Amino acid sequence: MPTIVRATVPATEVALAETFAALPTLEVEAERVVKSGEKVVMPLLWIRNAGVEEFESACAEDPTIDDLELLADFGDELLYRMHWIEQVGLLLQMLTNGQATILNAFGTEEQWHLRMLYPSRDHLSQTKEFCVEHELEFTVDAIREMEGDPSGRYGLTTEQYETLVTAVRRGYFEVPRDINLEELADELGVSHQAVSECLRRGTEALIEDTLLVGFPEQETQPPSPLEGD
Template sequence: MTTIAELELPAEEFALWETLDAMPTARFEIVKVVARDRDCAIPYLWAKCDDLPALEDALANDPSVEEATRLEELEGEALYRMEWTYQIRVLVHILVEEEGTVLNARGGEGRWRFRVLFPTRDSLSTTHEFCENADYSITVEQVYELDSARQGRFGLTEEQYETLTTALDLGFYEIPREIDMESLAAEFDISYQSVSERLRRGHRNFIRNGLGWGSLDEDTSE
């Protein structure tokens, strides 16, 4: 069964460790990554930093970066095409050996967090075994099976996904609203406060994983 897993790996065991160490407030978000071969990965990623020139100096001195090309620049953010050739065996294994797809990846605060779609649950198990044998300190944070893949794509819990979709179906987001918060709470037989919290956390996780940056430490629970 197709599986989505949220994984965490220390940056020092992956990529951009020296850059993140030199620029502790910098954040990276991968938007696309291609494994050129077993020794090289080419990610396209957004970098968010208050001092882009200093960030590019750090990238130039980072042993995990063979090449970094700035493609676009916005206010405090830049899109880069990079070539990674150092300590990326986990990523290459996922993409090449297990035919996985990286749905989302963020780097910051000395670590990387990935949301990966594996074609089978065994692919995830094989990746975890590979990391253990290679002494990588990978942590499996959450696992979603195919029946919950829609919420897993954006890091939503089952309760958050159900509440958001039900609210949409019942017209909670229409102008004017076709159902109020009290009636929505009654649909789930929970309190006003509980449905409010589900909506807020669901909105936050959806926006954070679909559009925004967010903190790597944010709570994604119900």
């Protein structure tokens, strides 16, 4: 059964460890990670907290990088295509024998946060065995089997998935709205409070599972002076 896995791996066991060491505030997010040849991984990466010159200077001293190409410079974000050639054995195992699809990869100075789709738990076990054999640290943070339900792809319950999809289709998120919360609740046959909770919890789960992979949890902020007005 298809299985979604969230895991962390030390930066020293994947790639860019020396680049991270040279640029401690650097953040890297993968747009795409694919296998390119027997010993090469070719990622498409978003680079944050570094300028072109300082980033490329750090990369020049990093043995994991064979080639890099700047595709776009948006000021606060850079988009690069790279070739990784050393210390990518774990990624190659995931992409080949593990048959994993890397859905998200977010790297910082200390570690890479990965979100992957494996065809089955057996394929995940192969990655674990590879790590034990090669003395690599691979920490699984969460495992979720999809069970054929679309909601499982995004960390949602069935109720949250159905509520969000219905809300979108009926125009709840349009400006102005085509349907209000009470009307949406009537259509779904549940209470106003249940719909409100599903929308809030579902939106939070969706964002956490797709957009915030690797981002540190934020401390609770005091309420804004405008809240409750």
